[in-house]
Amino acid sequence: MTHTPAIAIDNLNMQYGGATILDSVSCTIPAGQWVSIVGPSGCGKSTLLRCVAGLTNPTTGMVQLEGKQPAFVFQDPTLLPWRSAAGNIQLPLELEQPSKESWSDRVLQVAQLVGLADADIDKYPRELSGGMRMRVSIARALVMNPNALLLDEPFAALDEILRQQLNQELLHIWQTQQMTVLFVTHNVAEAVYLSQRVIVLNANGTVGGDVAIDLPADRDPAIRNTPLFLEKTAAVSRILQEGL
């Protein structure tokens, strides 16, 4: 994996209604790295991600992106209820190439990548479970073959078993697709398990710490019981507590 910065955040400040949401946030994320952002509720994690995606303009500071527009996975699956799973997945392709009529090969390819069965891609969102809807949302993000993937607490509404299963699948996708991932979560163990680095945001919107997670590249659920994993989780938790 190369170490060219895929995402460079430079002195980002965000104020809204007199309140400071983000305060002098700076960091660089090398291409191909998985970085998680953790922090207490309301510390500006999602705002930071929205600034990186260009959905929110920061008050001051800048975000530089290498390559294509990053893909974004929202906390809710954010699916168009009147479209089938396939129709939702192909939406970004339709927007980019309105004249083309069929994208079925690419849609099937990403659907398989995220574990959607052939029978599921013709179903409407209401016919799919919460986990399947999130898979469709991830497939839609991947369909454009992005260099970077921004995930805003995508598994927050799912139960623990499904969450761990999707974590594993997402890790596999990351490893095979060689993408840069910026992952927002409030779950410290999840952040440590998935990432190569964890950035901790303090309650006042400043960066509280940047912890390197030097666990083996191939993450297995059993790793959660190792002393190194527990040590890293404790380190991140300590920074979180100090920043409250």
Next chain:
Amino acid sequence: MKTKHTISVVLYPIIFLLLFLAVWQIADWIWKIPRILLPSPWEIITVSIKRIDDLLSATLITAQAALVGFSLALVMGTALGLLFSISKIVRRSVYPYMIFLQTVPIVAIAPLIIIWFGGGMASIVVIVTVISLFPIVTNVTTGLRSVDTGLLDLMTLYRASPHQILFKVRLPNAIPYLVTGAKISSGLTIVGAVIGEYMGGHGIDEQGLGYYIFMSSENFQTEVLFASIFLSSLLGVVMVTTVALISHTLLARWTFQLER
């Protein structure tokens, strides 16, 4: 269990109706109520059968006026809703007057419409359009504007053009709202058609139920009056049920959104 429920839903109202008609008929036999005041069910049925051709023709004419006016309201209401959702200036300038117009009773506006468009089908159709326009405009405007912000973020992320946002998100999002507006309006169309025919349906060759209601009340033909009222109500039920059935089919894809 479901069959039992269906039987009770269908059977109980029918039993009630038959009992009501029986009591009415018996009361007529006992007290010899004058026909002008209250004809018996049997008398209403006999006169209705005698004039079945006239009454059915009137029903079809009223239905025709209601359908044309309703179709116009659907087209105009959707276009206005679209305009209101696109232009904040137009919405803020015109929308308050739409609400004002809606509060004016249709019987107060109808004479003005008849003066402007003359007696006959044109005025009746305009009255139907006016009465059924407002629910469609308000619902379509709401549907086009109340799009999930997440979906708009998604479209921004993929740099969708305003045209793409309109056709891929806003218009499909507005369909359930349009259907709800159409459901409300469908019941009002018969009211509008009957009022229009009552006030402006004279002096034309083809006369609808509103005209029959007017003439039968003027001539104390109470049996015809009852038959016309019954047919107007039946037409309203048919109209609402048809729109509800179409909307049920059309909205199958939108169920999740409605549940939310």
